[in-house]
Amino acid sequence: QSALTQPASVSGSPGQSITISCTGTSSDVGDYDLVSWYQHHPGKAPKLIIYEVTKRPSGVSNRFSGSKSGNTASLTISGLHTEDEADYHCCSYAGSGTWVFGGGTKLSVL
Amino acid sequence: QLQLQESGPRLVKPSETLSLICTVSSGSIRHSNYYWGWIRQPPGKGLEWIGSIYYSGSTFSNPSLERRVTISVDTSKNLFSLNLSSVTAADTAVYYCARLHYDYASGTYKGFDQWGQGTLVTVSS
Numbered sequence: 001q002s003a004l005t006q007p008a009s010v011s012g013s014p015g016q017s018i019t020i021s022c023t024g025t026s027s028d029v030g031d032y033d034l035v036s037w038y039q040h041h042p043g044k045a046p047k048l049i050i051y052e053v054t055k056r057p058s059g060v061s062n063r064f065s066g067s068k069s070g071n072t073a074s075l076t077i078s079g080l081h082t083e084d085e086a087d088y089h090c091c092s093y094a095g096s097g098t099w100v101f102g103g104g105t106k107l108s109v110l
Numbered sequence: 111q112l113q114l115q116e117s118g119p120r121l122v123k124p125s126e127t128l129s130l131i132c133t134v135s136s137g138s139i140r141h142s143n144y145y146w147g148w149i150r151q152p153p154g155k156g157l158e159w160i161g162s163i164y165y166s167g168s169t170f171s172n173p174s175l176e177r178r179v180t181i182s183v184d185t186s187k188n189l190f191s192l193n194l195s196s197v198t199a200a201d202t203a204v205y206y207c208a209r210l211h212y213d214y215a216s217g218t219y220k221g222f223d224q225w226g227q228g229t230l231v232t233v234s235s
Binding site for chain 2: 001003006008032034038044045046047048051052055057063091093096097098099100101102103104
C-alpha cells in the first residue's frame with residue numbers, strides 16, 4: 001500500500017481556477033469511487049470537502065469540485081479566494097477496510 | 111455538534127508504547143453509520159491512515175503498521191484508543207482521531223467527516 005501521488009505545490013491568483021491531481025493504482029483510486037479530499041489549514045483540523053469522488057458535504061462551497069479518470073482523481077477549485085490557501089490531501093479506499101492518503105499539496109494563492 | 115478530543119502523553123521514549131485516547135462528545139460512538147479512526151501526519155509529510163474501528167470492536171489497520179497497532183473501543187465511556195508499540199523517531203507526528211462516515215444502508219463510505227484538533231507526539235529519549 002503506497003501513498004497516493006500529489007504535486008507538492010500549486011499556485012494561482014485570486015479568481016483563477018486550479019486543479020490538483022491525485023494518482024493511485026488500479027487497487028485503490030482506479031478500483032473504487034471512494035476518493036475524498038480534505039482542506040487543511042496549519043494548526044487546525046482537516047476539513048472534508050469532497051467525498052465519493054464528486055460529492056460535496058453540506059456547507060462546502062460549490063467552487064470545489066472533484067472528478068476521476070482511471071487511476072487519477074482531481075480536485076478543482078474555481079474562483080480562488082485567499083482563504084483557499086491551505087494544504088489539500090486526497091484519500092482513497094484501498095480495499096479490505098483500508099485507506100490510503102496522498103502526500104498533500106500546498107496551495108498558494110498569490 | 112460532535113466533538114473529538116485526543117489525549118495522552120506528548121513525549122514517548124524509543125522502544126516504548128505510544129498510547130492515545132479519543133473522547134467523543136455530543137454524540138454516541140455506538141452508531142451504525144460511523145467508524146472511528148486514527149490518522150497521523152509526520153512533520154513536513156502527508157497524512158497517513160493508521161487504522162479504524164467500529165463500535166462492535168471490528169478493526170482495520172494499515173498493513174505497514176499492523177504488527178505494532180492496537181485500536182480498541184470503550185462504548186461505556188464513549189471513547190476509542192490507540193496503542194502503537196516499539197516506537198522510533200519515525201513515529202513522531204501529529205496524531206488525529208476522526209469519524210469515518212459509513213452509510214450502513216448502502217455499504218459505502220462518505221469520508222472522514224469530523225476530526226479532532228490533533229496532538230503532537232514526539233518520540234525521543
